[in-house]
Amino acid sequence: MYQEKLMGKKGRTLILAYDHGLEHGPIDFNLNSADPDFIFDIAVKSKVSGVVVLSGLAEQYGRKYGFFLPLIVKLNGKSSIGEGEPYSAQFCSVERAAKLGASAVGYTIYLGSEEEAKIFKEFGQIVEEAHSRQLPVIAWVYPRGKAVKDDLSTEILAYAGRTALELGADIVKLKYNGDFEGFKWVVKNAGLCDVVVAGGEKEEDPLSFLRSVKEVLDAGAKGVAVGRNVWQSENPLGMLDALTKLIFHDVPPEKAVMYVNKI
Ligand code: FBP
Numbered sequence: 001m002y003q004e005k006l007m008g009k010k011g012r013t014l015i016l017a018y019d020h021g022l023e024h025g026p027i028d029f030n031l032n033s034a035d036p037d038f039i040f041d042i043a044v045k046s047k048v049s050g051v052v053v054l055s056g057l058a059e060q061y062g063r064k065y066g067f068f069l070p071l072i073v074k075l076n077g078k079s080s081i082g083e084g085e086p087y088s089a090q091f092c093s094v095e096r097a098a099k100l101g102a103s104a105v106g107y108t109i110y111l112g113s114e115e116e117a118k119i120f121k122e123f124g125q126i127v128e129e130a131h132s133r134q135l136p137v138i139a140w141v142y143p144r145g146k147a148v149k150d151d152l153s154t155e156i157l158a159y160a161g162r163t164a165l166e167l168g169a170d171i172v173k174l175k176y177n178g179d180f181e182g183f184k185w186v187v188k189n190a191g192l193c194d195v196v197v198a199g200g201e202k203e204e205d206p207l208s209f210l211r212s213v214k215e216v217l218d219a220g221a222k223g224v225a226v227g228r229n230v231w232q233s234e235n236p237l238g239m240l241d242a243l244t245k246l247i248f249h250d251v252p253p254e255k256a257v258m259y260v261n262k263i
Contacts, residue, residue, distance in 0.1 A: 154182030161190035199226030
C-alpha cells in the first residue's frame, strides 16, 4: 500500500541489497565491494529504486548519499556465526530509521522458527509504526529452523508470501526455487503485497542469472532485491544496467547481458 515510492516504470523495482557485512561477514566482499562508497556510487549512477543497508551504514553514509537515492533501512540482522533456532533481533527502531532518512524499512522473518511468536510480535509493531509514518515495510521472509524441511519448496514459499501479506508487509522478499509455474502460485498468495526476489549466491553465468530474473517477472514478481550477483560481478555497474534494461524496459536477457560483458 505504501510501496509506490520504491516502484519505477511498469510498477517494477530494482533494489540493491547491501546488508551482507553483518549477515555473512566480509567473506562476501572484495576490495571494491567492502567499501560502502563503491556500492553507493554504483547505486546512484544506475539510479536503483533503493539500497538496503543496516542502521550503521545509514548513519555514516546516509548524509552523503541519502539525498540521491532511497535508503531502505533494515531494522534487524544477525551474524552467521551463531547456531540454534534463527531469530534476528531488531536493533534499530522505526523512529531512528526515519531520522536517518529511510524511505522504507526492512525486517527478516524466519518463518517456522521456534522464535516465530517473538518475531511476529516485533514485526507487527514495526508495521504499525512504519505505516503511521507512511513508510513502506519490506519483509524478508525466509522459512528456516529445524521444523522446516525444505525452505525452497513452492508450498512453503507461497506460505512465506502469504505470511507477509497477512502481517501487513508492503513488499515481500523471497528466494526463487526455479519453479516457474509454482512461482505464479507464490505471487498469487502474496496478493497486494508485492513480491521481489533475492539474487542468491553469484551465478557463474550472468545470462543464466538474468534469465531467472526474467522468469520471476513473468511469474508476476515486481523485481529483485539483489546483492551478490551485482557487486560480486566482474562488472557491477554493467550488471545494474542489464537489470535496469530487463526490469524496466523489457529488454530480453540475451540482449541485456551485453551490458555486463561491456567492460
Ligand atoms: P543476495 O542477493 O546476495 O542473495 O542478497 C539477498 C539477501 O537477502 C541479503 O539481503 C541478505 O544479507 C542475505 O541474502 C541473507 O541470506 P541468507 O540468510 O540466506 O544467508
